[in-house]
Amino acid sequence: MSHKLDPEKISKSFATLDIHDYGDVLQCMRCGLCINACPTYRTDGVETETPRGRVAMIKAVIDGKIPADEEFIEHIYDCLNCQNCQTVCPAGVKAGELVLEARHRIEENRPQPALKKFMLNYAILSQPRLAKFMIPLKLYQKLGLQALIRKYDILKLISEDLKLMEALLPPLPPRPLSEELPEEIPAKGPEKGRVGFFLGCAMNLIFADVSRASIDNISRAGYRVIIPKEVQCCGTPNIAEGERTVYREMARNTIGLFGDKRVDAIVTDCAACGSELKAYREIFSKDSSISEKAKDFSSRVRDISEFLDRAIDNSLPFGPISRKVSFHDPCHLRHSQKLTAPQRNLLKRIPGLDYRELPDEGQCCGSAGIYNITHRERSMKILGAKIDSIDKTGAETIVSSNPGCLMQLMYGTRQWGKSWDVIHISQLVNRSLNSADQKK
Amino acid sequence: MNNLIISKLQESLGKSKVLSSGTELYCYSYDATPLVSFKPDAVVKAHNEEDIQKTLEFAASEGLPVTTRGSGTGLSGGSIPVDGGIVLLTTAMNRILELDADDLSITVEPGVITTAVHNAVEALDLFYPPDPGSMKVSTIGGNVAENAGGLRGLKYGITGDYVLSLDTYFIDGSKVRYGTKCVKDVAGYNVTKFLVGTEGTIGIFSKIVLKLVPKPKTKKTFLALYDDVIDACRTVSAIISRKVIPSTLELMDNVTINCVEDYAGIGLPRDVDALLLIETDGHPAVVEEDAAVIESACRENHARTLRTAKSLQEAEELFTARRMALSALARSKPTTILEDITVPRPAIPEIMSCIKEMASKYNIRIGTFGHAGDGNMHPTCLTDERDQDEIHRVHEAYQVIFDKAISLGGTISGEHGTGYAKSKYLPAMVGPKAIEVMKKIKATFDPDHRLNPGKIFPREER
Ligand SMILES: Cc1cc2nc3c(=O)[nH]c(=O)nc-3n(C[C@H](O)[C@H](O)[C@H](O)COP(=O)(O)OP(=O)(O)OC[C@H]3O[C@@H](n4cnc5c(N)ncnc54)[C@H](O)[C@@H]3O)c2cc1C
Ligand code: SF4
Ligand code: SF4
Numbered sequence: 001m002s003h004k005l006d007p008e009k010i011s012k013s014f015a016t017l018d019i020h021d022y023g024d025v026l027q028c029m030r031c032g033l034c035i036n037a038c039p040t041y042r043t044d045g046v047e048t049e050t051p052r053g054r055v056a057m058i059k060a061v062i063d064g065k066i067p068a069d070e071e072f073i074e075h076i077y078d079c080l081n082c083q084n085c086q087t088v089c090p091a092g093v094k095a096g097e098l099v100l101e102a103r104h105r106i107e108e109n110r111p112q113p114a115l116k117k118f119m120l121n122y123a124i125l126s127q128p129r130l131a132k133f134m135i136p137l138k139l140y141q142k143l144g145l146q147a148l149i150r151k152y153d154i155l156k157l158i159s160e161d162l163k164l165m166e167a168l169l170p171p172l173p174p175r176p177l178s179e180e181l182p183e184e185i186p187a188k189g190p191e192k193g194r195v196g197f198f199l200g201c202a203m204n205l206i207f208a209d210v211s212r213a214s215i216d217n218i219s220r221a222g223y224r225v226i227i228p229k230e231v232q233c234c235g236t237p238n239i240a241e242g243e244r245t246v247y248r249e250m251a252r253n254t255i256g257l258f259g260d261k262r263v264d265a266i267v268t269d270c271a272a273c274g275s276e277l278k279a280y281r282e283i284f285s286k287d288s289s290i291s292e293k294a295k296d297f298s299s300r301v302r303d304i305s306e307f308l309d310r311a312i313d314n315s316l317p318f319g320p321i322s323r324k325v326s327f328h329d330p331c332h333l334r335h336s337q338k339l340t341a342p343q344r345n346l347l348k349r350i351p352g353l354d355y356r357e358l359p360d361e362g363q364c365c366g367s368a369g370i371y372n373i374t375h376r377e378r379s380m381k382i383l384g385a386k387i388d389s390i391d392k393t394g395a396e397t398i399v400s401s402n403p404g405c406l407m408q409l410m411y412g413t414r415q416w417g418k419s420w421d422v423i424h425i426s427q428l429v430n431r432s433l434n435s436a437d438q439k440k
Numbered sequence: 441m442n443n444l445i446i447s448k449l450q451e452s453l454g455k456s457k458v459l460s461s462g463t464e465l466y467c468y469s470y471d472a473t474p475l476v477s478f479k480p481d482a483v484v485k486a487h488n489e490e491d492i493q494k495t496l497e498f499a500a501s502e503g504l505p506v507t508t509r510g511s512g513t514g515l516s517g518g519s520i521p522v523d524g525g526i527v528l529l530t531t532a533m534n535r536i537l538e539l540d541a542d543d544l545s546i547t548v549e550p551g552v553i554t555t556a557v558h559n560a561v562e563a564l565d566l567f568y569p570p571d572p573g574s575m576k577v578s579t580i581g582g583n584v585a586e587n588a589g590g591l592r593g594l595k596y597g598i599t600g601d602y603v604l605s606l607d608t609y610f611i612d613g614s615k616v617r618y619g620t621k622c623v624k625d626v627a628g629y630n631v632t633k634f635l636v637g638t639e640g641t642i643g644i645f646s647k648i649v650l651k652l653v654p655k656p657k658t659k660k661t662f663l664a665l666y667d668d669v670i671d672a673c674r675t676v677s678a679i680i681s682r683k684v685i686p687s688t689l690e691l692m693d694n695v696t697i698n699c700v701e702d703y704a705g706i707g708l709p710r711d712v713d714a715l716l717l718i719e720t721d722g723h724p725a726v727v728e729e730d731a732a733v734i735e736s737a738c739r740e741n742h743a744r745t746l747r748t749a750k751s752l753q754e755a756e757e758l759f760t761a762r763r764m765a766l767s768a769l770a771r772s773k774p775t776t777i778l779e780d781i782t783v784p785r786p787a788i789p790e791i792m793s794c795i796k797e798m799a800s801k802y803n804i805r806i807g808t809f810g811h812a813g814d815g816n817m818h819p820t821c822l823t824d825e826r827d828q829d830e831i832h833r834v835h836e837a838y839q840v841i842f843d844k845a846i847s848l849g850g851t852i853s854g855e856h857g858t859g860y861a862k863s864k865y866l867p868a869m870v871g872p873k874a875i876e877v878m879k880k881i882k883a884t885f886d887p888d889h890r891l892n893p894g895k896i897f898p899r900e901e902r
Contacts, residue, residue: 026774026825031472031767032513032577036553045485045532046459047467047512060466071463090703091770 005110010068013105014061018244019282020094020101022062028055028093034085039364040078043381048075051085051095058102068106076102078375080368080382081240083335087362096335100239107242120243125232125250127178127201165373167414168407170206177208178229185215185225189315192222195307196263196300198254198277200270201233202403210406213430214269214304220433221311223264228257234268234276236332240369244283251280252290255297266297269304269426271402272369275336277301303333304426305343305401312349319435320352321428326395327358328386328409330402334362343401343425350432356393363389367408383412390420398422445502449482449526452494459483468527471512471519472574473861474777475825480507480521485529489607489615489646492528496613496644499526499890506611507892508640510551510579514586515778516859518639522894528644530581536560537647544652545604545621550581550645557650567655569596572855573763581645587637589855591759594813595687595721596653598855600636607647608635611891621649639857640892642885659687659721660731661755664743669693669714669796669808671742673789676716676812678737680785684730688719689813690762695822696809699768704761712744716812717762719755765809766820773805773822777834781845782816782854794844795819798837804830806837816854863898 017024032052035041040049047053057075060066076099083096178199195218203211218225232254238247254277258266268274281298284290312318325347333339340362347355366372366382386409390398398413398420400406409422450458459465460482469479481504484495499506505525512519521527533549536556540546541564546557554575561568571590572578578588584606589598605619619625619632635643666672672691679686692700693714701708708715716738720730738746749755770776783791792808795817799806810817819841821834842852842865852865867875879897882889 023774027770029472029474029767029770029776030470031574031770032511033574033764033767035511036577046464046529048459048464050467053467056467056470057463066463066466069463071461075463090700090764090767091776092703 005070005073007067007069007072010106010109011061011064013109014058014068014102017098017101018104019285020098024094025055025059025062025098027091028052028059028095029091030056031091033090034088034093034095037084037088037361039080039082039084039366039382040378042363042385043378049078051089051093054079054099055093055095058098061102073106073110076106078378080331080364080366080371082331082364082368084331084362084364087335087338100242103240103242104244105242120238120241121246125246127176127204127231127233164376168372168411170407170410172206173208176204177211178204178227180208181215181227183227183229185219185227187222187224188220189222191224192311193224193264194262195223195225196258196261196266197225197227198234198258198266198268198270198273198301199227199231200268200273200403203270207403207406207424210403210424210426211269213424214267214426217304217308217426217429217433218267218311220316221308222316223311226261226263228261230257234270234273236272236276237369239276239283248283251283251294255280255290255293258297258300259293263300265307266301267304267307268301269401269424271303271330271333271337272404274301274303275332278337303337303339303342303401305333305346306337306339308429309342309345312346316433317436318350318429318432319437319439321350321432321435322352322354324354324356324394324396325428326356326390326393326398327425328365328390328398328400328405329358329362330400330405331362331364331368332402343399346425346429347399350428356395358389359392360386360389365405365408365412367402367404369404372408379408383408384416387412387416387418390418396420397428399425399428401425446482449484449495449498452498453484453491457485457487457491459485468509468512468529469520471509471514471517473515473517473520473859474775476517476520476860478520478522479524480527481524483527483529485532487532489609492609492644492646493613493615495526495528496609496611500611500613503888503890505890505893506644508581508585508644510582510585511553511574511577513574513578514582514859515780515856516639516853516861518586518857518859518892518895519582520860522860525890530579530644533646534579539564540621541566543621544654545649546652547621547647547649548580550579550584550648552580554578554580554583561652562655565655566652568602568650568652569593570599570602571763573766575763580648580650584636584645584648585638585640586855586857589811589814589816591688591690591762591811593811594689595685600633602651603632603636603648604651605647605649606632606635606645608643608645610643611886611888615646617647619649623651637857639859639895641882641895642891644891656687656721658724658727659719659755660727661688661749661758662716662718662731662734662738663747663749663758664716664718664738665709665712665745666714666716666742667712667744668742669792670789672714672716673792673812675738675741675743676788677786678741679718679734680813682733682737684720684733686718686720686730686734686813688717688759690717690810691715691812691817692717692762692765692809693807695805695807696765696769696820699771699807700761700765702771703764703768704757706757706761708761716743717758762809766818769807769809769820769822773824775823775825775831776820777823777838778818778820779838779841780816780818780853780856781841781850782814783845783848783850785813785815787848787850788812788815788817791817791841791845791848791850794841798840802833802837804834804837811854814854815850858896860895863894863896866896866898
């Protein structure tokens, strides 16, 4: 493979897309109603950084009006894939998804950096493998180097990127959650049904406490929780980087894995995983060997709030938490899964909780996978705007439900010197259930 | 434009304010107008008046055309640089300079978004009525240049009715302030009023003072459903002839309702032939009186059901749904071609019949919605630009509809302007003498046709 970019080859490959087609590109009538919703337009203020612009550029590449050169690729990768544009577009244009399709064609047709290939094609395939690559980080945390470095800014001298990466990571659990959990956890009380729990990589390796709380909540709601150990990554990092072969392989495995477990629902507490698992139905829509199974699988997937809001009935009371609380909607929840009500309903069911709406109609926090590392400056501007919105609410606790958002918000909270705490909705719900228990 | 010129421009303005790559230029080759695209040679992102001034001076020295652009939501190609040259972006000039709650005015830079004005003034119990469907993205500069209307135009008028003063740059780089913050001002010609609606062909607004009014005390919102769109049209003139002016009187036909419901999912009835969204506002007693008249007009004209919005939130949802109409219509087909005809209100049923007839005669799909209370209808054709034969039929159908509108004493453009897309229809509309006068005016301000060339006047007419 040559190491030079071949714009012509990429352009030609745009003649067909993967699951969308040219009609979906033409669908954009260029009304511009999406531009202010787009975080990159908010930071950059130019048309090349709008959903409308991105669809126009993709169309122009297909039509041969602009080359698929470095600059085009850059704009395509500047997108956070937050899908806010898809929420606001009245014409039903899937600008965010079209961007991902463009990335797929680009990646198929350009030389791949070795590290990226290694991560997306190899490391990601198994969680123990991923865990191994996090061990060095863990060691260094254990030795207390993290605090020292944070304090003295030593890393700044080494590399800005590394410093950010280390600042983003919260203290890691001693071992992955999957190593501690049994395959099945019985329902507390009479069993209402069986739930498959999809333990996402980041939850397993970084936010073990959160998923522990999620699983406890589900079982207290009366469901047996089945936690398949061989679960692979949902594929979000792959699809975001345009990789779809390994992605489909992992997705097939996951569909099969849960297919065998006779579960009523497949629940995840990672919004990104949830949105990806729900998307399997589309990604396999053209593949008759699995399309039906994928449809069935996706239709059972539930975000943790979506599940708990229905599953927790009056027999399981919420205990009081007197705090001012805001919910930061992960884009993968609000825009990809189109869920806004369940998380709010759940929070409002907690007695004493003073719910404050964030005044930004679901703007991204700038985390977006590894966007905060690959596009650091813009990501930090986006985060700054988020911190400003939170400030307006007077909230004492910021609740969210996606590991990337949690890390980014925790980082922002430290960086901007704010005093609110940042937690996952499962943790808050768990606290509330506990406090009701204690009252009994 | 060659690299040398670009670098000179960058030198004068600063590198970050000049965009010139092929991809960037492509992204400023279109606005919301279907099937029109011309690339500029450079784009300047102005941050202040000095940037405008420098750009104009530079363009003068190089003999380049200049086209001003706000958010690019125009529907007649106004911000598309048909002769290339420089596109001057105003969106970074987006500060609210002064909100005078005592004398009821707001002073803004041209790139301020329309809803930002709404939000700022409503916080102080004031009201800026113009609310084009694009208000969440359109700029005030663009609104003034297009004299944009909106859902509240019927009672409250359109953008031009609220413009008190304009700081305007002309193509030679000079700047003049017309108008004052005073609500009365007859010093000299009323150039302020003239500049409104000039579609970026006479000057570039750099500072705009808008008049505000007190926020109405109450309002009542109706949704009237019809089994026949013609009955809905008759209701419109019935309400007006009873000397009631609702603040909003909007129509959506069945095709539009279904597309909007597909997007918004707020429970609009899918089986009706048309609906009217009606709102009356003001003093509670007056609102009640008007509401009674509106109700009887609806019932007498066979409204199937008439219901009132139960909450402000429900009313807001209905308005938002209506604002989405155009873009929502784009859901069902790849290409959407919309028109902007306006007729005297008693003629609405007749123009509506003509639209329906043409849709069936030319075998095309048309969804119609519009500011019915203003007589302003947007028949919107849902088509596919790849189907040349159908596109041809669409144009033929529209020609008949235009002729009909004009013969009814109407106009081909109620609010989207002439721009590039409608220029060829203008002579038939206004006649040769009017074109001559307009050309003389244009030549006074811009003798070389460098400011937004190719607009308003059809090419061969120039
Ligand atoms: C979905 C949708 C709904 C719409 N609904 C309505 C509606 O209800 N009513 C209505 O009237 N229009 C409507 N429009 C049309 C359009 O939004 C308006 O014309 C709006 O005023 C354009 O604002 P803009 O900032 O996008 O201007 P642009 O499209 O960028 O520019 C429009 C024109 O204004 C000129 N211009 C821009 N800024 C300046 C300035 N500072 N000085 C001088 N000239 C300037 C440009 O040269 C151009 O000719 C709608 C459009 C869409 C896409
Ligand atoms: S993506 Fe949708 S909202 Fe954005 S310009 Fe296209 S049609 Fe309009
Ligand atoms: S997905 Fe987000 S960042 Fe990408 S174009 Fe849409 S709104 Fe912008």
